[in-house]
Amino acid sequence: MAKNIVQDILQKHTIFKDESVLDVEYTPDSLMHREKEIGSLALFFRSLIETPGKASPVALIYSRSGTGKTSITKTFGGIAADMLKSKGIDLKYVHINCKFVTNMHALMQQIVRSTTGADVKGLSPDLMFREMYRQLEANDKYLLLTLDEVDWFIKRTGEDLIEQLTRYREELSKPKRLAIIFVVRDCNIGSMAELERGKLHRTFGARTLKMEPYTKEQLVDIISQRVQMAFKTDGSVPDDIIDFIADMTCSVGDAYYAIQILWKAGKCADNFGMNRIIPEHVRMAKSMTDPKVRSEDLLSLPRDEKVVLQAVANLLRIESNIYVSLTEIIDEYHVLCETYKCDPVDSQTVREYLLDLSRIGFLDTKHAKSKQQLGASIHDVPIVILLEVLEPMVAKEHSD
Numbered sequence: 001m002a003k004n005i006v007q008d009i010l011q012k013h014t015i016f017k018d019e020s021v022l023d024v025e026y027t028p029d030s031l032m033h034r035e036k037e038i039g040s041l042a043l044f045f046r047s048l049i050e051t052p053g054k055a056s057p058v059a060l061i062y063s064r065s066g067t068g069k070t071s072i073t074k075t076f077g078g079i080a081a082d083m084l085k086s087k088g089i090d091l092k093y094v095h096i097n098c099k100f101v102t103n104m105h106a107l108m109q110q111i112v113r114s115t116t117g118a119d120v121k122g123l124s125p126d127l128m129f130r131e132m133y134r135q136l137e138a139n140d141k142y143l144l145l146t147l148d149e150v151d152w153f154i155k156r157t158g159e160d161l162i163e164q165l166t167r168y169r170e171e172l173s174k175p176k177r178l179a180i181i182f183v184v185r186d187c188n189i190g191s192m193a194e195l196e197r198g199k200l201h202r203t204f205g206a207r208t209l210k211m212e213p214y215t216k217e218q219l220v221d222i223i224s225q226r227v228q229m230a231f232k233t234d235g236s237v238p239d240d241i242i243d244f245i246a247d248m249t250c251s252v253g254d255a256y257y258a259i260q261i262l263w264k265a266g267k268c269a270d271n272f273g274m275n276r277i278i279p280e281h282v283r284m285a286k287s288m289t290d291p292k293v294r295s296e297d298l299l300s301l302p303r304d305e306k307v308v309l310q311a312v313a314n315l316l317r318i319e320s321n322i323y324v325s326l327t328e329i330i331d332e333y334h335v336l337c338e339t340y341k342c343d344p345v346d347s348q349t350v351r352e353y354l355l356d357l358s359r360i361g362f363l364d365t366k367h368a369k370s371k372q373q374l375g376a377s378i379h380d381v382p383i384v385i386l387l388e389v390l391e392p393m394v395a396k397e398h399s400d
């Protein structure tokens with residue numbers, strides 16, 4: 001019985017070729033739009049690659065989430081290890097996420113385990129570090145260590161991981177076998193006290209890299225790359241769907257967020273037995289990824305604005321519509337006014353309502369390039385869910 005269920009599921013049609021490339025852990029071989037940043041790491045760690053042992057460089061990377069901090073450090077770590085290997089030098093790249101590590105002792109245990117494969121118990125963090133370093137020396141190895149999300153660790157434990165590790169590194173005898181990349185979320189740097197920020201500046205100096213959020217065009221490229229790898233045929237994710245996802249995620253510039261929406265939209269298409277993603281799947285995916293409760297807010301909107309919003313939603317219910325024009329909205333609005341037997345407001349007022357609805361977050365507006373005409377879309381809520389609440393609300397208000 002259970003076997004049949006599994007067999008049935010596996011036999012079901014799917015638009016995916018390889019879902020694993022949409023996992024957050026997956027880093028593509030070619031990391032788009034991060035060439036400059038990988039180049040900065042090469043400059044920061046030039047001495048490690050050209051004259052290993054001479055110095056023990058450290059660097060700090062910070063940015064908002066989903067902007068590729070983890071990916072560029074892993075990519076750079078792999079490249080550095082390969083380059084040194086070709087010179088007969090053994091560089092181990094170790095990447096540790098500190099977010100869920102509870103204290104300095106547990107962190108040092110992880111560093112030692114990932115570097116040497118050994119489990120050390122009963123030693124203080126200082127002694128563990130010395131033991132690990134002794135093993136690096138004994139085996140003539142070098143270590144490039146990335147400590148990711150160190151800001152969470154510092155906040156939670158109150159232990160100044162950056163100061164402690166940079167102190168260890170200063171005490172090392174030559175050849176210096178340790179280089180470290182610290183990774184921090186931008187927002188947490190922003191909220192740091194002036195004194196702490198000054199300390200970071202003194203420790204890292206010019207070896208500080210701030211990564212900018214991705215632009216819409218960059219997100220289009222990143223999503224397109226994943227589409228090629230994850231989906232069966234070219235037609236399963238049309239270009240305007242890629243554009244739509246990039247449009248709705250570019251205000252945060254987060255590649256992970258965009259890839260999550262792509263994946264969930266693909267799952268929706270599978271669930272509906274369709275062989276391509278349509279805009280409504282994307283809206284559903286967005287609401288699952290970033291749920292927003294809107295229904296109670298709808299009640300507070302003026303009556304006429306609700307009708308304008310319903311006009312937009314009615315037009316977007318049509319399968320292929322991502323944006324609809326002001327002219328179309330006005331036509332649909334007049335049809336609704338006839339249905340509800342109410343007097344329509346003039347076109348300029350409809351336009352103002354749309355801008356107002358956009359300001360308070362019920363819809364998204366943009367100007368079409370060609371016609372200079374206002375277009376409206378809804379990014380946050382699946383239209384079916386919005387209309388389920390809005391339609392009866394508007395009907396009731398006009399029957400009272």
Ligand SMILES: Nc1ncnc2c1ncn2[C@@H]1O[C@H](COP(=O)(O)OP(=O)(O)OP(=O)(O)O)[C@@H](O)[C@H]1O
Pocket residue numbers: 022023024025026027028030031032033034063064065066067068069070071072185222255256259
């Ligand atoms: N330039 C890029 N090209 C392709 N994929 C990318 C790129 N940047 C990020 N990604 C993908 O986006 C996801 C998030 O990236 P990553 O974890 O590197 O970001 P981050 O800045 O470290 O995020 P966080 O602060 O949340 O840890 C990963 O799946 C990664 O593969």
